[in-house]
Amino acid sequence: MANFTTHISQARHNEKLAQFLLDKPFFDWSITISFYAAIHFFEARLYADASDITNKHSESSMPLEPNGDSKYSAHSWRARQIQDHYPREAWRSFRSLKEASETARYLSHIDIKTAVPRFEIAPSFNIFNVNNAKFSTQQDLPTFKSALKIDLAEFLYTLDLVSINPIKAAFISDKILDNFNTKEALLKQTKDSLRKCMTKEDVDVLEQGLSKKGLSLKK
């Protein structure tokens, strides 16, 4: 399964393609691609937040039936995790992307019992206009990324705190993500101000990570 860097790379790749297609005749596909970018951003955040290998991916935390089958579909379980652990606007933008992409993607719906595809009477480019595509790509996706604090999560990941303290790294990242929205806001902190939400040892680990990148907290 992919790690943080792979998920972020794929997410940004998808995001660029979604933007690229907006002024093309295939603008409806930018909706679906934005949704898949959102999935990779979420999986990246999950990977960064996870304290152990069993909860680094939405699939690996999926509840199972007694016979070993997954209890839920992957998309539904992901939406539930977002609802339970992240702000409401993260859930709404993710659900909006999922909804639009499923309508755009499925010119057919699969009948669950018979597995027979049933076709709509209108193709997706007749149901959507370019403004719908822009809504997904320029409103929902940025809102989702912002609510998940993807930029800050990515910055923390690059500090490689795991190599400094593998036990506390995820905990320190969680504390920072709970208390700050951006990298800039974090770097404006002093050691003393960070002690309001972290222990001295945590702050030391963070400082070492920053130092490796040539950065430091405010004096």
Add this chain to the structure above:
Amino acid sequence: MPPTVISNSTVSNKVTLPEKTARFFDYGRVYCDFIKSAEEKDEQEMIKCYLKAHQASKYFANALSNRQYDDLVMIAVLNSSILTDNPNEIIDEALSSAEIYSSFMPSQRQEIELAIANRLKGVEQVIAIFTQRYRSELQVMVFLNTNKYDNELIYKILDIEYELQKQINEPLLAFSYIPNVYKNRREVVSKGANLIYEK
């Protein structure tokens, strides 16, 4: 005349107006609650509870008075008279009738379907709602009267969905909002899907 037991599926297939169904079950529940609470009280309080149950039973009978539930109306009317005319016999009768009414109380799924239908029916563009089981999810297919995708409408509906998702933890609900682009709605739901609301 023995009561005709209506299965959950029969009830849900016939009842497509959530507010009527909700009233029906509400009166039944009030009745059962009074009977149950009477068991734990002294004689005087018990009689008061039964009298309240009698009143609830009358409302229940009124709520049931449509062609679909003739047998239940008879039972409810019968219980109303037993509860007032034969106070010495009311305990056994009341308990047995409470048991009968309990069997008509909605299942967890029906309660959830009622909650969903009651919340979404207020959205003008919602024209039908189906539910179907998939794995351990309850899939909720909401059909809209729009034939173009409307992001603002979806946001409005998602705000309602969020409240429902927070209220109902189990089973996991998976909503879909489907534009009016199908020839036949039944083509996009499974054969066993349950129509819980239709405009």
